[in-house]
Amino acid sequence: MPKSKHAVLSASSSHRWLSCTPSARLEQEFSDSCSEAAAEGTAAHALAEHKLKRALKRRSQKPISPYDCDEMDECTDGYVQFVLETLSDVKKSCADPLVLIEQRLDFSDFVPDGFGTGDCLIVADHTLHIIDFKYGRGVLVDAENNPQMMLYALGALRLFDSLYDITEVSMSIYQPRREHYSSWSIPVPELMTWTETTLKPKAALAFQGEGEFCPGAWCTFCRAAVRCRARAEEKLALAKYEFAPPPLLTDKDIEDVLAKLGDLTKWAKEIADYALDAALRQGKKWRGFKLVEGRSNRKFSDxxxxxxxxxxxxxxxxxxxxxxxxxxxxxxxxxxxxxxxxxxxVYKPPGKPTLVPENDKRPELHISDAKNDFRENMED
Ligand code: SF4
Incomplete structure (x- = not known):
């Protein structure tokens, strides 16, 4: 079943509304346009659901979508394999675990009107396993302290805690297009402490649209992001820089500016794209600006x-x-x-050197070595 209906405080956006409580209500002022990536993700989930059902010998009809391709086929095969391996591990200690696929999970006892859909749950004695398939490649997702998974856990415990003696929840994320797998476990009492001390108070604020606006990495998928004043203020505060008296920038000045540049240019592009889109689609006039034709290259007409x-x-x-x-x-x-x-x-030529923050996962380029190699080649 495709995931199409979302609660105001949905599990998938919980990282955002837990970090910036007023965002959930502010987002409602913007239409929920379905991006190409989201539509592709929905298609991948439908195919994964079908394959998993068939692997478990359940009835299912293969979904057809315009996104069907070898890559989606391989990723969904990998997901099914991952679930089957987890299931086989679980069976070593529990003879008859329960497997639920695309299960609607209601966590409204803790989050007003809160519900979501878990991709796969394996319910066994003592441990509840939650497996989430992420088809996106943009943002790497970890299972540790992942509020989306923790909300699913609460919804699943509501259904099964009285039937099985569950003491621990194990959460796994399978993200094949990033070749990434992440797993994390939390004892049920710890989950309930988080629920009482963090989740419930923040969810109550978020549902009322109250609390402090708090910009951060979670703004990326916020529908209000481009027009959000708090985010704009944060970015413009980044741009303010008090330069020391010497007429030339010091290395330290340049390092400070470099550290802010990525965030600033990304935000600036979002604002420019938004303004252009409004001018094109709605005929919006921005004072001091006009629409013109961009440069183009000559082409043959026939x-x-x-x-x-x-x-x-x-x-x-x-x-x-x-x-x-x-x-x-x-x-x-x-x-x-x-x-x-x-x-x-097939070979992969070296990429153009790029300056990135230190915490980037790529290994550092040793430019002096490269220079020496070049010199040696010239002298040979
Ligand atoms: S853009 Fe960021 S700061 Fe603004 S409402 Fe959304 S999450 Fe909050």
Whole structure:
């Protein structure tokens, strides 16, 4: 079943409304337009649900979507494999665990009108397993202290705690397009302490649209993000910089500006895109600005007529053939065959050097080594 209906305080947006309580109500002023990535995610979940049901010998009809592709097929196969392996582990200590797929979970005892849908639950003696399939590749998601999973846990405990003696909840996230898997467990009493001390008071504030606006990483998917004053103030505060007296910027000044630049340029682009979109779609006039045509390159209007005219004029060396791109080739052959046939002929050239924050996961480029290599090659 596709995930389409969302509560005001949904589990999937809980990281945001727990961090910035007024965001849930502010977001309601903006339409919930379904992005391409969200539609693709829904299609992947529907396929994953189907495959898992079939693997567990349950009835299901294969969903068809315009997003069907080899990658989605492989990712959903991997998810099913992951669930089956978890299930087989669980069976070592519990003969007859219960497996629920796309289960609606009601956590409204703790969050007003709160509900969500768990991708897969495995209910066994002592331990409740919650598995979440993430098809997105944009943001890496961890299971540790993940409020979405903790809310699902509360909804699942409400259903099964009286039937099974559950003492612990194990939460797993399977995110194949980032080759990422994350798992975390929490004893039930600890979960209930978090519920009483953090979740309930914040959910009550969020439902009323009260509390402090608090910008942070969670703003990324907030529907109010572009127009949010608190976020704009935070970004503009970043831009304010008190330079010391010397006429030239010091290294420290440049380091400070660099540290703020990524966040600022991203926000500035969002504002520019929003303003352009409003001007184009709604005819919005922004004082001091006007819409103009961007630069464009010349093109042939009719390639057949061009070839004809060129040949008639005696120019015959007018065609070139080129290979389709690597991605197109991989799609054409499928990942496995592509690897078999062309794997040895693929290489990855070094990327253009980029300055990134220290905590970036990529290894550091040692530019002095690269320079030395270059010099040695020249001297040989
Ligand atoms: S953009 Fe950020 S600060 Fe503004 S309402 Fe949304 S989550 Fe809160």
């Amino acid at each position: 390639e057949t007529a061009v070839a004809e005219a060129a040949k008639n004029a005696g120019f015959i060396d007018i065609y070139k053939t080129s290979l389709i791109t690597l991605t197109e080739m991989e799609k054409l052959m499928g990942k496995k065959e592509f690897q078999n046939i062309l794997g040895d002929l």
